[in-house]
Amino acid sequence: MTEAPHIFHNPRCSKSRQTLELLQQKGIEPEIIRYLETPPTEQELLHILDLLGCQPRDIMRTKEPEYREQALDNENLSSEALVEAMVRTPKLIERPIVVANGKAVIGRPPENVLTIIE
Template identity: 40%
Template sequence: MSNITIYHNPNCGTSRNTLEMIRNSGAEPDVILYLETPPARDELVKLIADMGISVWALLRKNVEPFTDLGLEEGKFSDDQLIDFMLQYPILINRPIVVTPLGTRLCRPSEVVLDILPGEQKGAFAKEDGEQVVDNTGKRLK
């Protein structure tokens, strides 16, 4: 069992880049496909608390349910927003990564480097070609 977990959406480039940076550190994380297996309420609440962000900050705002539900109007409590995220997991922003060093919403994907216990094993470039780690495993930005 891994000591790293990623709440992952394989259709998201940021999520794919984050997963590959975890693997570039030599770790194989537990991958939770959160759209298929959303976290339980108490787990989601704990993730938000551990990240030190607001419920609003985790809410994905550029997807259809957000507008359809009228969430942009700011008329819902945190508990109600969490209910919506559990009912429509696409509303949960991603990727979320949990390691022994912390829990982060990894947007941009290189945020994961702040909480990985292992060093990068070699060069890494994002899917768009942006170099993030050099040949010696050193973070470039």
């Protein structure tokens, strides 16, 4: 590995804690980004989406009240509008996301991270 992996982490989320623990069990100390406190910029989120090979809606937490409150279920919203919503309201971003070795994966289940670190 050339640089330490990054984990977009919410310590209150069990899957996020399990993913971090799995990385640490493998001897990897990732850079922990508490994305609720330090949300990614639009550019960072677009880069993550590119690495994931996903569209913005694919990584949105659609069951969060903020999703409905901001009418983000409107199919006519552009990708740019969805990214802006996630930057403005990072609680909407699925977690955890691990970036390593020029790849990214959502740690649901936590074992997904093994595909990009081994």
